[in-house]
Amino acid sequence: MRTEGLSINLATVRQQFDLKSGIAAYVKQGVRGISPWRDHVQAIGAAEAGRILRDNGMRVTGYCRGGLFPAADAAGRQAAIDDNLKMIDEAAAIGADCIVLIGGGLPKGSRDIAGARRMFADGMAAILPAARAAKVPLAIEALHPMYAADRGCISTLAEALDLAEALGEGTGVVVDAYHLWWAPDLANQIARAKGRILAHHICDWLVPTKDLLLDRGMMGDGVIDLPAIRRMVESAGFTGYQEVEIFSAENWWKRPGDEVIRTCIERFNTVC
């Protein structure tokens, strides 16, 4: 079955593999797209991670995850900026197509969601010069509104695009089917994203969804019309990798890693 164009976010097999064993397992089944998280890279250092990725001919479709700029005080906001600057260096070392930035939640005690969104915009602006210099694009990922309070205050593709348009060169967006599938204006917003799509994430929305964070579904097991969203993304000029990102504490994280990868490949061919 076809594996070109398929990337698997390493969080999908977080419980089964580290970076090195994950790459080996991917390669065994012909998967050459990967998106690691910072803990995966930091465990062995970015230089070593980059070497292993390059030696195995892996395409790094994203590096997860930065952003998270809102904080209760200036020191906290600066710490977030510093950490994102460090992440840019790591992303350059591993040759990532982009850094994935999520909004972050409300600072402790805050009820000011608009303020959190401004802090995100300010944080992005602060790291953008370094990102441009390192040639590491910043991809804003709008998260599902159920994460607005504690994880990702950027909740719609429209907001992400407003920001990317305002900040310009070196910025763009992630189109993640799980976060965006419900949006009534999705087709229009994806069309508007033309030239700014840096990554396309896929998985599925299960009915019922038993946990807000860790009950994402394999493509085909839920209600998202993934082919329709893919058509929108391709019409907007993005023909790059589809990246499978599944957090599934009670199902996929408990299965053998090779089975998860094999299932991703099958569904990529039959569903997406």
Next chain:
Amino acid sequence: MRTEGLSINLATVRQQFDLKSGIAAYVKQGVRGISPWRDHVQAIGAAEAGRILRDNGMRVTGYCRGGLFPAADAAGRQAAIDDNLKMIDEAAAIGADCIVLIGGGLPKGSRDIAGARRMFADGMAAILPAARAAKVPLAIEALHPMYAADRGCISTLAEALDLAEALGEGTGVVVDAYHLWWAPDLANQIARAKGRILAHHICDWLVPTKDLLLDRGMMGDGVIDLPAIRRMVESAGFTGYQEVEIFSAENWWKRPGDEVIRTCIERFNTVC
């Protein structure tokens, strides 16, 4: 403490009271606004329910809940329409300010969210003449996007307003803080809702939220800026009741009903 302007949705004390005992408990603490669900009314019949509500001087700020028009086949869609017509009669009998309509989920096996939204619009159009004749306004309640698949496919106030504007007289919207607080364009959409707001629901978004459906918070215990939303609603011309609607399986549904009512009154005065 002030109780004028406060309504308590009877689902907030669903485990503690039926309609009759709930009214008695409300009246004891001076609360005269109530919003019952269909099971509350049908348990004693709409005529008897109306009599008790009137005899106690209760203001019925809404009747929960209709809509749910999407279905897999024509017979299912007609059954939903028939049930909503029956609900209109009940609403008239109990003197409800409005019927609360939610979108309903995707029909079984469907991945067509746009199609479900069209079925909702068609269902509303089908019952509107009867609603107008009975002078029962139809209030569209956009639900949080996390319910789009299985409960409420109308996910944004913008969509609800598009529909109310298209359908015209006898229709309007609910502004529910829990479902809408995260929306980046909330202030604009509420301003746009001027003259169409039929109800204002309040509760709070808890961090963490442990259950998608049954872990709503008491006002003040979460992150929603309820005074800000109330100001938007009042600026849009709605100065009616604030209706507390809390589904809380592990907390408020387990406490004594009188304590829940007392807490609603306190928070209404100190938070909202």
